[in-house]
Amino acid sequence: MTEPRGPVDSSRVPRFAGPATFARLPRLDEVAGADVAVVGVPFDGGVSYRPGARFGPAAVREASRLLRPYHPGLDVSPFATQQVADAGDIAVNPFDIGEAIETIQDAAGSLQTEGTRLVTIGGDHTIALPLLRAAATRHGPVAVLHFDAHLDTWDTYFGAEHTHGTPFRRAVEEGIVDTSALSHVGTRGPLYGKQDLTEDEKLGFGIVTSADVYRRGADEVADQLRQRIGDRPLYVSIDIDCLDPAHAPGTGTPEAGGLTSRELLEILRGLAGCHLIGADVVEVAPAYDHAEITSVAASHVAYDLISLLALQGKREKTDE
Numbered sequence: 654m655t656e657p658r659g660p661v662d663s664s665r666v667p668r669f670a671g672p673a674t675f676a677r678l679p680r681l682d683e684v685a686g687a688d689v690a691v692v693g694v695p696f697d698g699g700v701s702y703r704p705g706a707r708f709g710p711a712a713v714r715e716a717s718r719l720l721r722p723y724h725p726g727l728d729v730s731p732f733a734t735q736q737v738a739d740a741g742d743i744a745v746n747p748f749d750i751g752e753a754i755e756t757i758q759d760a761a762g763s764l765q766t767e768g769t770r771l772v773t774i775g776g777d778h779t780i781a782l783p784l785l786r787a788a789a790t791r792h793g794p795v796a797v798l799h800f801d802a803h804l805d806t807w808d809t810y811f812g813a814e815h816t817h818g819t820p821f822r823r824a825v826e827e828g829i830v831d832t833s834a835l836s837h838v839g840t841r842g843p844l845y846g847k848q849d850l851t852e853d854e855k856l857g858f859g860i861v862t863s864a865d866v867y868r869r870g871a872d873e874v875a876d877q878l879r880q881r882i883g884d885r886p887l888y889v890s891i892d893i894d895c896l897d898p899a900h901a902p903g904t905g906t907p908e909a910g911g912l913t914s915r916e917l918l919e920i921l922r923g924l925a926g927c928h929l930i931g932a933d934v935v936e937v938a939p940a941y942d943h944a945e946i947t948s949v950a951a952s953h954v955a956y957d958l959i960s961l962l963a964l965q966g967k968r969e970k971t972d973e
């Protein structure tokens with residue numbers, strides 16, 4: 654195997670120079686193939702409140718210029734042991750949600766070939782449905798770890814079945830997720846009624862609220878999640894609004910009382926050992942951001958996901 658081509662060396666070319674691919678990595682068309690492709694989905698046609706997540710991919714790439722090649726917390730160099738490349742953006746129709754969903758599913762399906770796993774940058778949370786469909790086509794029904802202030806298992810908004818508040822109910826209905834291993838983490842805030850919770854539970858979700866994380870701590874929560882997930886193929890969907898608005902002001906439906914970015918990153922690190930097959934980071938809406946707080950957090954979250962994939966790749970190679 655040829656050595657993976659890593660990011661532009663920031664000691665030779667200042668990190669504020671040159672094009673903003675994710676972490677200054679090569680584009681997918683500049684390498685022979687990738688173990689991990691980072692792909693943007695600039696779509697926000699499914700939002701119920703503030704728009705603007707269509708600008709999320711560009712903002713997260715820009716904020717990712719400061720990422721460095723070694724992850725001390727996980728003891729891994731995620732761009733050295735696997736080829737990571739930026740696949741650019743999926744060009745979706747901003748005026749037709751149904752067509753957008755199909756385009757995302759098709760594009761994710763063709764990017765995610767035999768050895769390539771996807772880390773997707775949104776876009777609003779609507780995009781999780783086609784991404785889960787693509788994941789399930791390859792792996793069968795997947796376990797889902799969903800970080801969010803919101804349940805996103807509501808039925809419809811204004812009669813629309815595809816919105817950013819409904820992807821996980823649709824996914825359960827379609828049988829593309831493994832209902833014995835579905836969890837929300839970070840939920841909080843007012844609901845429409847108690848039935849939101851009872852219906853969510855019926856769909857198969859377990860809930861670790863933001864307050865649970867505060868009370869029990871990241872390590873204990875990660876242990877519990879790891880046990881629930883077991884060795885099932887795992888998809889991780891991270892709505893950046895799982896973070897407190899102090900840690901992620903740049904988002905469309907902010908709720909007080911959220912996770913700190915430290916808690917989120919620590920829970921993610923505690924997932925080392927899970928069979929991660931794909932992930933997304935969604936709902937970054939840069940127009941409401943300040944000092945890139947949200948896009949920096951999102952870029953670090955994506956970096957941690959890529960690092961988990963690197964650890965997993967390392968283990969798979971040793972097993973051979």
Ligand SMILES: N=C(N)NCCCC(=O)O
Pocket residue numbers: 701702778803805817818892894905906936
């Ligand atoms: N997926 C996100 N971020 N938000 C869903 C909020 C649904 C609502 O407006 O009630």
Ligand SMILES: [Zn+2]
Pocket residue numbers: 801802803892894895906936
């Ligand atoms: Zn949310």
Ligand SMILES: [Zn+2]
Pocket residue numbers: 778801803805817892936
């Ligand atoms: Zn969401």
